[in-house]
Amino acid sequence: MIVGLIAVIGLVSVNALFLIWMERKVSAHMQLRPGPMEVGWHGAIQTIADALKLMGKELITPRDVDRPVFLLAPIVVFLPVLLSFLVIPFSQTLIIRDMNVGVLLILAFASLTVLAILMAGWASNNKYSVFGSIRSVAQNVAYEIPLLITLMSIIIMVGSFSLADIVNAQSKYWFVLVQPVAFILYITCATAETNRAPFDLPEAESELVAGFHTEYTGMRFALFFLAEYTNMFIVAAIATVFFLGGWQGPFLPGIAWFLLKVYFVIFLIMWFRWTFPRVRFDQLITFAWKILIPLAFANLIITAFIMKL
Amino acid sequence: MVSYFKDILVGFYSLLAGMSVTIRYFVKPIVTVQYPREKITMTPRYRGHTQLALDEETGTHTCIACELCARTCPSQLITVKGVKLDKKKKVPWQYVIEYQYCSLCGLCVDVCPTNALEWSNEYRLAGYTREDSVIDLMTRFQRQQQLAGVPMTPIPEPPAETEEGAEAEGEVKE
Numbered sequence: 001m002i003v004g005l006i007a008v009i010g011l012v013s014v015n016a017l018f019l020i021w022m023e024r025k026v027s028a029h030m031q032l033r034p035g036p037m038e039v040g041w042h043g044a045i046q047t048i049a050d051a052l053k054l055m056g057k058e059l060i061t062p063r064d065v066d067r068p069v070f071l072l073a074p075i076v077v078f079l080p081v082l083l084s085f086l087v088i089p090f091s092q093t094l095i096i097r098d099m100n101v102g103v104l105l106i107l108a109f110a111s112l113t114v115l116a117i118l119m120a121g122w123a124s125n126n127k128y129s130v131f132g133s134i135r136s137v138a139q140n141v142a143y144e145i146p147l148l149i150t151l152m153s154i155i156i157m158v159g160s161f162s163l164a165d166i167v168n169a170q171s172k173y174w175f176v177l178v179q180p181v182a183f184i185l186y187i188t189c190a191t192a193e194t195n196r197a198p199f200d201l202p203e204a205e206s207e208l209v210a211g212f213h214t215e216y217t218g219m220r221f222a223l224f225f226l227a228e229y230t231n232m233f234i235v236a237a238i239a240t241v242f243f244l245g246g247w248q249g250p251f252l253p254g255i256a257w258f259l260l261k262v263y264f265v266i267f268l269i270m271w272f273r274w275t276f277p278r279v280r281f282d283q284l285i286t287f288a289w290k291i292l293i294p295l296a297f298a299n300l301i302i303t304a305f306i307m308k309l
Numbered sequence: 310m311v312s313y314f315k316d317i318l319v320g321f322y323s324l325l326a327g328m329s330v331t332i333r334y335f336v337k338p339i340v341t342v343q344y345p346r347e348k349i350t351m352t353p354r355y356r357g358h359t360q361l362a363l364d365e366e367t368g369t370h371t372c373i374a375c376e377l378c379a380r381t382c383p384s385q386l387i388t389v390k391g392v393k394l395d396k397k398k399k400v401p402w403q404y405v406i407e408y409q410y411c412s413l414c415g416l417c418v419d420v421c422p423t424n425a426l427e428w429s430n431e432y433r434l435a436g437y438t439r440e441d442s443v444i445d446l447m448t449r450f451q452r453q454q455q456l457a458g459v460p461m462t463p464i465p466e467p468p469a470e471t472e473e474g475a476e477a478e479g480e481v482k483e
Contacts, residue, residue, distance in 0.1 A: 014335040030331045032340045184321075276324065291317060
């Protein structure tokens with residue numbers, strides 16, 4: 001358990017460093033730029049230099065903030081992220097604890113992130129922060145429903161909440177082939193859940209400065225940043241487990257297949273970010289309640305019907 | 310009801326169309342130049358500072374030190390000093406432009422009766438001091454000849470009687 005926790009903290013840091021570099025490279029190449037090139041091979045350790053700079057920054061606590069809540073928010077945003085790694089199956093054997101409620105555990109902890117964002121926005125005592133966190137809560141509540149329902153249609157097919165069971169059920173074919181609509185719905189909801197463009201209204205730079213983390217500096221800001229990129233890894237890992245067959249694949253070891261698929265899904269999410277413009281807030285909520293939720297329900301009912309036949 | 314599903318399908322298609330554009334650009338070669346390490350060649354028509362044109366036939370410049378360019382220059386940044394070598398033809402022994410004052414009007418090139426001036430392709434003009442942008446076109450012309458592979462035209466000695474010539478020499482950087 002302790003070894004697992006240390007390994008997870010290591011993975012979280014390395015993953016965030018890699019993802020930030022990858023994001024900058026992907027965005028750069030989509031705009032015909034090379035991206036970071038100076039520090040290390042093709043800027044590979046640019047993020048480490050940035051992190052060192054961030055550590056050297058002063059931790060500013062504005063005068064009128066709600067101190068205990070303000071200080072607690074970066075910790076609250078980071079803890080559920082760490083806990084979600086408990087049940088993610090990296091390969092046949094590489095899983096910290098295979099719980100029979102694995103899916104529920106991840107989704108329950110993912111909801112805690114909303115609480116942390118609300119805490120950060122409220123405690124900052126800044127109108128832009130509050131706007132950001134209000135948007136975040138409305139958005140996450142709206143998008144968690146279709147997310148759960150789409151995952152439910154897979155759970156009906158497998159008959160288990162355990163992530164390892166779900167991967168084992170895909171030994172013949174990946175579920176993305178039989179549930180393509182569910183996959184598209186899930187990726188859409190996951191993009192919204194991780195507050196990424198085109199659904200990045202909680203931190204819309206052009207409207208809200210930086211949204212809920214406007215008042216945070218130095219490592220406190222870095223924790224929000226770290227949590228955002230780790231959340232991306234987690235939603236991509238769930239997509240891999242539910243739709244892309246987890247560790248299953250020929251030739252390569254399971255862990256390699258798993259990470260390959262996870263980073264493919266992350267690339268997909270980055271691809272969205274650098275393609276689509278940010279949606280308006282009413283469009284965002286309308287999209288969730290009028291399109292995603294009915295489609296997810298229809299998908300669930302059809303799946304249940306076919307399973308019963 | 311039909312329009313509801315049609316909207317979803319059309320919207321989904323437009324999203325895919327957008328994504329196909331970005332992925333096409335993703336695999337295209339990048340256009341950025343890593344400037345200090347790699348440089349792009351300028352087009353022949355690029356207008357940098359002026360330089361003495363290399364005459365293809367004679368292998369030297371055609372400047373007769375008439376000082377028309379220096380007189381026409383609105384910023385008066387051109388210094389041309391000529392000397393008569395063989396009692397008939399005047400040649401410049403000094404041609405200096407203080408490029409930091411240049412307003413890029415191009416009158417010096419237009420006015421030249423022998424077409425001795427042309428635009429160079431030089432674009433790296435940044436410097437640390439004002440004196441860095443004082444350009445001596447005589448020594449520059451010798452480098453042009455070196456690059457073109459023709460014998461260098463020696464810079465004539467200044468006439469002994471002029472005093473200002475020595476002063477002007479002090480300003481020259483290159």
